Amino acid sequence: MRLNLPKERIFFAKPPIWKRFLAFLIDLSIINLVVATPFRNILAQLVPQSQSYREAYNYIMLNPGVSYSLYVVTFLIAFLALIYFTILEWALGQTIGKKLLGLWVVQDLGDKSISKLTSPGFWQCLLRHLIIIPITPFLLLWIVDPIISVFSKKQQRLSEMISRTKVLAEYRG
Amino acid sequence: MKNEGQGKNWIFAIGVLVILALFSLFFALVLGSLFVPSEPLSLSGNVARIYVTGEILPDGSSSIFGSSGASSQDIVDLIKKADENKEIKALLIEINSPGGAAVASEDIVKAIKKSKKPSVALIKDTGASGAYWVASATDVIVADPISITGSIGVLSSYLEFSGLMNKYGVGYERIVGGEYKDIGTPFRNLTDEERQLLQEQIDVVYDYFVKEVAANRNMSEEQMKGIATGMIYTGIRAKQLGLVDVLGGEDEAEEAIKQKANLTDVQIVDYKKKRTLIDVLTETLSRQSYTVGQGIGDSLVSKADQNLGVRT
Numbered sequence: 001m002r003l004n005l006p007k008e009r010i011f012f013a014k015p016p017i018w019k020r021f022l023a024f025l026i027d028l029s030i031i032n033l034v035v036a037t038p039f040r041n042i043l044a045q046l047v048p049q050s051q052s053y054r055e056a057y058n059y060i061m062l063n064p065g066v067s068y069s070l071y072v073v074t075f076l077i078a079f080l081a082l083i084y085f086t087i088l089e090w091a092l093g094q095t096i097g098k099k100l101l102g103l104w105v106v107q108d109l110g111d112k113s114i115s116k117l118t119s120p121g122f123w124q125c126l127l128r129h130l131i132i133i134p135i136t137p138f139l140l141l142w143i144v145d146p147i148i149s150v151f152s153k154k155q156q157r158l159s160e161m162i163s164r165t166k167v168l169a170e171y172r173g
Numbered sequence: 174m175k176n177e178g179q180g181k182n183w184i185f186a187i188g189v190l191v192i193l194a195l196f197s198l199f200f201a202l203v204l205g206s207l208f209v210p211s212e213p214l215s216l217s218g219n220v221a222r223i224y225v226t227g228e229i230l231p232d233g234s235s236s237i238f239g240s241s242g243a244s245s246q247d248i249v250d251l252i253k254k255a256d257e258n259k260e261i262k263a264l265l266i267e268i269n270s271p272g273g274a275a276v277a278s279e280d281i282v283k284a285i286k287k288s289k290k291p292s293v294a295l296i297k298d299t300g301a302s303g304a305y306w307v308a309s310a311t312d313v314i315v316a317d318p319i320s321i322t323g324s325i326g327v328l329s330s331y332l333e334f335s336g337l338m339n340k341y342g343v344g345y346e347r348i349v350g351g352e353y354k355d356i357g358t359p360f361r362n363l364t365d366e367e368r369q370l371l372q373e374q375i376d377v378v379y380d381y382f383v384k385e386v387a388a389n390r391n392m393s394e395e396q397m398k399g400i401a402t403g404m405i406y407t408g409i410r411a412k413q414l415g416l417v418d419v420l421g422g423e424d425e426a427e428e429a430i431k432q433k434a435n436l437t438d439v440q441i442v443d444y445k446k447k448r449t450l451i452d453v454l455t456e457t458l459s460r461q462s463y464t465v466g467q468g469i470g471d472s473l474v475s476k477a478d479q480n481l482g483v484r485t
Contacts, residue, residue, distance in 0.1 A: 034194045038201035045205075063443055069204075076200050080193050087189050092182050099186070 008172055012117060014155050015169030019101045026097030035080040039073050046070060078132045090125040102170040120165045127163035218440030220430055221255035222265040223248060229273030229303050243270055245277035249284040251444045256288045263434035264292040265426060265441060266311055272302025275378055275485045285310040291433035295426040296320045301405055303485035309389035313429040316408035316417040323411055325386060326403030327379045327485055335361045382485055390415060
């Protein structure tokens with residue numbers, strides 16, 4: 001006998017923090033592999049082999065030219081990472097990390113219910129991740145931004161609040 | 174929500190990654206040609222370059238707005254550090270400073286003299302007054318032909334606005350314990366006696382300054398006094414007067430180091446005060462407001478007139 005069971009139901013809810021964190025780690029690994037790898041050679045030649053991090057740090061601090069070059073490299077890597085997050089979230093609603101963990105970026109329309117899900121616009125996606133760019137006011141936000149999500153009801157980072165977006169987890173049942 | 178066509182989504186995502194990888198390769202190639210040094214780097218060169226840039230200030234003069242001058246304490250610490258490093262064979266003191274506080278300048282002079290390593294001063298745009306005193310403590314002075322140097326003299330000045338106060342009916346009540354306690358107050362004119370006393374103090378500092386510089390340059394005091402009129406000299410004129418040994422720039426300074434330290438190869442490593450992340454953030458955040466404030470301040474009163482401190 002074949003039962004007439006309801007079709008698979010898809011619903012969205014606030015994701016657990018670990019899922020968001022893991023998705024972010026996956027994205028970072030991808031960026032490291034795809035974007036940062038070509039710059040490795042430059043970094044290796046800018047900062048010579050050293051016995052310890054401390055030695056390398058001292059070398060960088062004593063050589064303003066090296067610090068400047070490192071900053072430019074970091075800036076470019078961050079810029080390409082910004083493109084990665086912005087384009088994928090704008091076009092697909094997900095980065096690869098989010099896709100693997102079933103997370104979606106949606107507009108925060110202010111509704112208490114989450115029945116109405118709308119993909120974010122390009123500028124919203126850009127704004128969500130703009131703090132990646134290593135310039136002074138954003139550097140402070142690198143710490144503040146994720147901490148705020150822990151205390152936020154909708155688990156939003158500060159930049160998500162500003163861009164009016166949020167992340168939801170997809171559940172099937 | 175764009176949750177249809179999962180296969181297409183993956184293709185799109187991989188396409189984005191491929192494009193990013195290509196961009197990344199392109200940028201890496203461009204930056205590689207711009208930034209990567211042609212010579213191999215070493216963690217510590219054999220010559221420590223220490224900068225004396227801006228007004229020479231005593232310890233603690235740098236504020237949360239960042240230091241706009243050369244902190245003598247920082248420079249002394251760097252000289253000591255370079256002196257203790259066995260890899261460092263010589264010091265290159267790169268100067269671009271109009272001078273500054275007398276004691277702060279002398280602190281740097283003492284540190285250079287204490288160092289066991291040969292030292293060369295390179296005067297870039299300006300190396301005048303206290304900064305020249307610093308240069309004179311090194312073994313060789315190299316200066317750009319059109320740099321400004323000399324200005325060997327002592328200055329102590331302050332704004333006096335008793336006339337302005339009188340104009341607006343503001344009085345100055347003088348209650349002192351010790352006759353000269355308020356000497357140099359901007360609220361009243363100096364008496365002839367006070368002016369004489371202050372001049373004597375300045376003369377003492379001036380004589381000390383001239384004696385020191387003369388000794389450093391192997392000149393007689395009389396000879397130096399003829400030069401030390403407070404006048405500024407170009408590098409060319411300073412060479413003629415014996416205040417400078419070599420005219421030139423970095424290449425000449427490196428050559429001087431090679432000769433003084435018996436080196437065949439000079440690898441310069443910059444010695445600068447280490448900046449923590451907090452320093453960098455604070456400096457960047459405050460630089461704009463500091464610059465605006467400095468601009469306004471400088472337009473109202475020159476730094477030399479702000480207090481009665483003795484400046485070289």
